[in-house]
Amino acid sequence: MPQFLRRFLPLLSAVLVLAVLAPAAARAEALETPAREAILIDLSTHTVLFEKNSDELMTPSSMTKLMTIYILFEKLAKGAIKMEDTLPVSERAWRMAGSKMFVKVGERVAVSDLIRGIIVQSGNDACVVVAEGLASTEEAFAAQMTAKGKELGLKSSTFKNASGWPDPDHRMTARDLSVLAEHLIEDFPQYYPLFSETSFRYNNINQQNRDPLLTSFPGADGLKTGHTEDGGYGLVGSAKRDGRRLLLVINGLNSMKERAQESARIMDWGFREFQTYTMAKKGEALADAKVWQGEEDSVPLTVAADAQVTLRRVDRAAMVVKVVYDGPIPAPIAAGQQIASLEITAPNMPVISVPLVAAKEVPRQGVIGRIFGSFRYLLSGDAS
Structure with a gap:
């Protein structure tokens, strides 16, 4: 990107909400144990x-x-x-x-x-x-x-x-x-x-x-x-x-009996209350990110490996999944290049951030194309 254009084209924070579901109606009770x-x-x-x-x-x-x-x-x-x-x-x-x-x-x-x-x-x-x-x-x-x-x-x-x-x-x-x-x-x-x-x-x-x-x-x-x-x-x-x-x-x-009871009870609680969900599969296109001065205006985003999250079943309905990146992404972009993240939030768990990569290569435009793109942005504000 030409240096003089940087003051006209600040990096934008792009957020795409993929899933926003209604909050769960019920809450699972917190676990307590006599274990020290x-x-x-x-x-x-x-x-x-x-x-x-x-x-x-x-x-x-x-x-x-x-x-x-x-x-x-x-x-x-x-x-x-x-x-x-x-x-x-x-x-x-x-x-x-x-x-x-x-x-x-x-x-x-x-x-x-x-x-x-x-x-x-x-x-x-x-x-x-x-x-x-x-x-x-x-x-x-x-x-x-x-x-x-x-x-x-x-x-x-x-x-x-x-x-x-x-x-x-x-x-x-x-x-x-x-x-x-x-x-x-x-x-x-x-x-x-x-x-x-x-x-x-x-x-x-x-x-x-x-x-x-x-x-x-x-x-x-x-x-x-x-x-x-x-x-x-x-x-x-x-x-x-x-x-x-x-x-x-x-x-x-305090005893062998208590150890046996507590270990089984806590294990059973973990299997019953929680579930592992696949949020994205490797190679699956999740969203498109805008591209600056590329031969294509956008690039599809995917995960390099299946993205999974474990959370309480009752919190599944309150989960929010977002694609976050600073864009538009300057070309050239290599296939597999990390350019965004998948952020997953739900009650009672820290934010999980999964890297998102370009699903395909996007070459940089030629000199003429970059010049026209720069002027188009100056005139219209469209960076694509």
């Missing part, structure tokens, strides 16, 4: 459906073991260790109290058994075997856990051991646990089904998985429970229904 910390996330759109003290430091108890498993899965995926490999049991591991896999001092245990001993049986002894086998000492392994947590985006987690054994400096947040759980689900789909195993037998001792959702909540497939006197009863759980996956972290409950 909680967070519920729809992983299909990474929407937080509910949270309570989700960034407060807390005792993660045996939910810590998810990080031990993550490091073990990562080494398996990279080929640094194999399922059939065995790790030695030290006296320190054998003497570990609390929940146990019941390994024997001096024996070697297959990695495949240790994984199940940690996930299903919540074995503190199995965690020490893994920590010492992979890092020589549990202290060194805990340092690796903290470093890996920072790498994965855990902003507030400090690990002092591999099992979640009580330590005043061993802390996580509910949000960090949700981030870790999502990584386990997304990064290791080949191993994730291990979290849905309901029992495991080792050394002639059969133990049941402590996750209450696995046997009572349709669609549940993991991940881990935890309990200490300081932390209370907690759970990191996930369930999938009709293509939607919800992830729940709760902690600070």
Whole structure:
């Protein structure tokens, strides 16, 4: 655009309302829970459906073991260790109290058994075997856990051991646990089904998985429970229904029964009250943006990938969808170039902004065309 024309052609804010619907007549009641910390996330759109003290430091108890498993899965995926490999049991591991896999001092245990001993049986002894086998000492392994947590985006987690054994400096947040759980689900789909195993037998001792959702909540497939006197009863759980996956972290409950009831109740609330809606499909023309000095007067807008939003069903009727851009858009415009945004608003949710791109290329006009276009604008104010 010629410099002298810029004072005649300020960028205009163009807003096209695609959908404005009447406000909903009813409101869903806010969720309350006796859990001290909680967070519920729809992983299909990474929407937080509910949270309570989700960034407060807390005792993660045996939910810590998810990080031990993550490091073990990562080494398996990279080929640094194999399922059939065995790790030695030290006296320190054998003497570990609390929940146990019941390994024997001096024996070697297959990695495949240790994984199940940690996930299903919540074995503190199995965690020490893994920590010492992979890092020589549990202290060194805990340092690796903290470093890996920072790498994965855990902003507030400090690990002092591999099992979640009580330590005043061993802390996580509910949000960090949700981030870790999502990584386990997304990064290791080949191993994730291990979290849905309901029992495991080792050394002639059969133990049941402590996750209450696995046997009572349709669609549940993991991940881990935890309990200490300081932390209370907690759970990191996930369930999938009709293509939607919800992830729940709760902690600070008073009993196993309360943990089972609350985890199922909150999960059910999330599936019942919320729905994921497709707002735009990839390649679908949503609107046209005006073009300045292009071979065409406008360019169709689309999304680079399907745009979805998760919100309460009762808020669907109050949703507003807008196309927003500063225009007209100066040519040339490349296909796929981001030139606008799709803004979605609804009650009780932050504004969601989805990038919109040009659905086709629009070359710049030749010199003569640009001159005539400039004079046309000066005479009529029409920038097209």
